[in-house]
Structures are given as structure tokens and as C-alpha cells.
Amino acid sequence: MTSNLINTLLVLSVLLVITINLSYFCTKETAHYSVVKDSRFSIENLTRSITITTASHTTPSSLIPPFIPFRSTFVTSPKYSLAACRIQKNLSTILLNLFCYLNTPRKFSRKASSLTIEFKNYLSQETCNATHATHIATNTTFSTKLAIIRDPVERFLSGFVDKCIHEAEHKDSRCYGCHKNMICVLKEQYIRFQLIAEAKLSSFSYEDRHFAPMSWFCDFDHETIKNYKFLYFGETEEQQGGTINELMDVLDDHGVDNSTISHILEELSANRTKHSTSGSAIRMKVGQEMRKNAEAMRLLYLIYENDYKVFNLKSPFAQT
Ligand SMILES: *[C@@H]1O[C@H](CO)[C@@H](O)[C@H](O)[C@H]1NC(C)=O
Ligand SMILES: *[C@@H]1O[C@H](CO)[C@@H](O)[C@H](O)[C@H]1NC(C)=O
Ligand SMILES: *[C@@H]1O[C@H](CO)[C@@H](O)[C@H](O)[C@H]1NC(C)=O
Ligand SMILES: *[C@@H]1O[C@H](CO)[C@@H](O)[C@H](O)[C@H]1NC(C)=O
Ligand SMILES: CC(=O)N[C@H]1CO[C@H](CO)[C@@H](O)[C@@H]1O
Ligand SMILES: CC(=O)N[C@H]1CO[C@H](CO)[C@@H](O)[C@@H]1O
Secondary structure (H helix, E strand, C coil), rough: HHHHHHHHHHHHHHHHHHHHHHHHCCCCCCCHHHHHCCHHHHHHHHHHHHHHHHHHHCCCCCCCCCCCCCCCEEEHHHHHHEEEEEECHHHHHHHHHHHHHHHHHHHCCCCCCCCCCCHHHHHHHHHHHHHHECCCCCCEEEEEEEEEEEHHHHHHHHHHHHHHHHHHCCCCCHHHHHCHHHHHHHHHHHHHHHHCCCCCCCCCCHHHHCCCCCHCCCCCCHHHHHHHEEEEECCCHHHHHHHHHHHHHHHHHHHCCCHHHHHHHHHHHHHHHHHHHCCCCCHHHHHHHHHHHHHHHHHHHHHHHHHHHHCCCCCCCCCC
């Protein structure tokens, strides 16, 4: 009994230390799980900690569970033994173009000018089609499998502004016809995710695909998650610049030549701000209202708390 208690406290304090470390995690650290170079914090031990913590709590079953198999798309570059899972729409477009570029023979690429927009038009359809892949989580052809993760609530907020405010302007049915009402969207989404988790819903909506927990993607489960290298996409420009630098380090480690890296870096740095809503006035306003709204925070907790646990991110929710 006492030793159980001590064990639980130990696990909690380890998680606390990691959380504190992660809150400083911005530009410098590389792999998300290797912030602390100490075997106690190895991914195996962390995963174990998570399992123990989850099990020892009287886990509210009302939380949306992690690791429900969901649509997963990947991009690969066999030449560089590199693969990436595409979770977030915005970044995933960039990842696709980047990997297409890596797979495109050099003489082809000289014409290409922009990774983000026009560049796409110069890439060969065939090369880009061949860049797509499925089920790479356990494929040993790729020595590094990347996944870019983001704060779950910030990710929801960004999607909400993009889909349920901007896109809904032109399409009434968007976001379940909720007309910019976040609580309405969250309630609907919470019910849908419960049904999906219970395998009672067979077709997924556009909104499901954008708001599903990150742990549902990438063929993640307790085992495959260990095969990934995580890059954390922050909300500030410095953090995002840091992520891009880490990504360039990965390319460098995999033998991508310097001039290719320089070109990619130039494209990404110059076009980065356009691809983020973090600075927009509307997002700031909606975000402030969201954080003050207890019902919104309750539903976000139910949907995303397990994402915070799985990826060892600092949870913004007060509940335990
Ligand atoms: C887990 O942590 C223990 C120390 O608490 C350490 O001895 C062990 O090597 C770690 N396991 C792994 C797989 O890193
Ligand atoms: C690439 O994929 C698209 C859509 O799946 C298809 O229409 C197109 O024919 C493919 N192009 C090539 C060159 O394989
Ligand atoms: C791994 O990926 C490579 C390249 O996409 C593919 O040719 C191979 O069949 C895959 N292996 C497995 C076991 O799926
Ligand atoms: C590529 O750049 C790195 C640092 O950015 C440098 O250490 C390395 O020497 C360069 N390699 C070549 C072949 O220029
Ligand atoms: C490439 C891409 O999808 N870019 C989008 C990123 O998000 C912003 C705002 O949400 C959109 O305006 C971009 O079109
Ligand atoms: C480096 C750079 O500026 N790349 C591209 C960014 O996106 C614009 C289009 O919006 C392109 O014109 C640039 O070439």
C-alpha cells in the first residue's frame, strides 16, 4: 500500500519534472521525448509512466480515449530513409511539398521557385504521387519517422477559426451548422468522437478529420509511438522557427545536401508567417473567450486531455 503510494508519487514527480522541462522546450531541444538525457526519461519508461498514471487514477471514462485508428497519411523519401506523418493540414501541405522536392531529381528542381505555392506546379505529378504512403509506422525502410505535434487546444482553436469562422462564411453547413458557436461545435464533436471510439460511426466528417485527437493519427499506439521522432510546433514565431531548424537538422543528418537544405530553409522561413493563424486578431479574441468559458474548457478537456498525456504536453486544464 505504502510502496504503491510512493510509486505513484514518484511517477507524478517525474511527470512534473518533465512538464516543467517541456514548458521551456522551444527552440533548442530536438526529440520531444529526449529532452532529458537520462534513461529514467526514456520513451519506454515514459510510456510506462503514462500507462501507470492513467490506470491508477479512477480514470473518468468520459474522456475521449487515445489511439483510435483514424485516417493516416504519410510522405516518404526512401532515398534519404526518411518518412513523415501528416497530422495538421497546414503543415502537412508543407511536408508534402518538401518531400516531393526531396524526391524530385535535381535538374528538375532548378526551375522550381517556391516550396509553398508555385513550386508545386513544377513538381512532377508522378513523383509527388509516389511520395504518398500508408502504414509506415513500423516500416524499417525509414530510419526516421517524423511527426509534428502541436498544443492540442491551440490546434483546435486554429482549426475552429479556419473552418468554423472563415470557411463557414461561405458554407452554412460547415461545422455542423453551428454558425460560429464553439460550444455547439464541441458538443457535437464530443458525441461524434465517443461514437467513433466505440466503432459506432463508420463515416468521418470533414470536421472529424480536422479536430480528431492527434493520438488518433499516424497509426499511433502504445508501441508504434516509440518509432517516431517528434517535432513540436509552437505558437510563436520563434518556436516555429526553432521547429524548422530542427527539421533542417534532421534533413542534414539524413544526408540531404546543404544547397538543398538552404533552398528549403529559405522557402519555409520566408513563407512561414502566412501559414499560421497564431497572430490574427480574430484568433486572439476567440481564444480569450474560449479560455474564459468554463463549458468550452470542460469539453476541450474531455476531448483533448489524453493528447496532453500521450505527448507529455503541459495540460491547461485544472481538473485532475
Ligand atoms: C527505466 O528507468 C530505470 C531507472 O529508473 C533505468 O534503470 C532503466 O534503464 C530505464 N529503462 C529504459 C528502457 O531506458
Ligand atoms: C497522381 O494522382 C492523381 C490522383 O490520385 C491522379 O489523378 C493522377 O493521374 C496521378 N498522376 C500520375 C502521373 O500518376
Ligand atoms: C516499406 O516501405 C517501402 C517503400 O515505400 C516499401 O517498398 C515496402 O514494401 C514497405 N515495407 C513494408 C513491410 O510494408
Ligand atoms: C554544410 O553545412 C554545415 C553547417 O551548416 C557545415 O558544417 C558543413 O561543413 C557543410 N557541408 C558542406 C559540404 O558544405
Ligand atoms: C497551405 C495552407 O493550407 N495554408 C493555410 C494555412 O492556414 C491559413 C489560415 O488558417 C490559411 O489562410 C492558409 O491558406
Ligand atoms: C522565398 C519566398 O519568398 N518564397 C515564396 C513565398 O511565397 C510567395 C508566394 O506567395 C512566392 O512568390 C515566393 O517565391
